[in-house]
Amino acid sequence: MATIEELLTTNEEKMKKTISYLREDLAGLRAGRATPALLNKITVDYYGTPTPINQVANIGVPEPRMIVITPWEKTMIKAISKAIMTSDLGLNPNTDGSVIRLNLPQLTEERRKELVKTANKRTEEARVSIRNMRRDIIDGIKKAEKAKEITEDDSKDGQDKAQKLTDKMMKEIDKVIEAKEKEIMEV
Structure with a gap:
């Protein structure tokens, strides 16, 4: 059975890859500038x-x-x-x-709003992916507790760490989408 730290480390890497993929995905959205x-x-x-x-x-x-x-x-x-x-x-x-x-023609206001919706949809997919990873961590911790491999206190501590990691990654996603929205809406 993987330890709590191993679960957190493995899933943190997956979360970072998800954010990296989101950045690449959003870079492909046209924001008025040629790239x-x-x-x-x-x-x-x-x-x-x-x-x-x-x-x-x-x-x-x-x-x-x-x-x-x-x-x-x-x-x-x-x-x-x-x-x-x-x-x-x-x-x-x-x-x-x-x-x-x-x-690349000048983007209309309507097209900019469509692009923001698309960016938000892709961002929400990344958020769901990260929440699923948090669930996987917590499930692993609960299984270890049920199997008496860790104490109840360790389980609670591990779940708190999983939530803190998730919150940190969600803030990172918020920064990514905020920057993309700003880029799209600039005239």
Whole structure:
């Protein structure tokens, strides 16, 4: 049976990974500024294998509202353009035969509110994941107490530590979503 400290340490790492994933996920939400992270989730068919765009092309941001994609192979231009058009980014790629340009239009107030809702939905999924991890810790502690491996006091102490860890991670998530909301709502 894992000790209370092992349970806490293992789950703390999982919680940190959840927050890290949330940060990456939210980076892919368009907030009015061009960033290569917008294309992180888009894959393109590269010789029969779904491959992230950044592994088949250079991605640059020459202007605040423009992304330039330079495929390593000219034959990839159509596939990359198609992948961008079918994505949920709502962008239309412009091609001149050797590079793809993505112009990011100014976000409307309505679109900004939609993006904030999407960000909050993804954030809530992360919160649920962390609460599930807290439940796993507490279940492990209760099983150890029931099996007489730890005392009632140790069980109570471990559950308090699990709650404190969860509260700390929830504050971190709040900081992440607060920063993203601010970024999206800036005009």
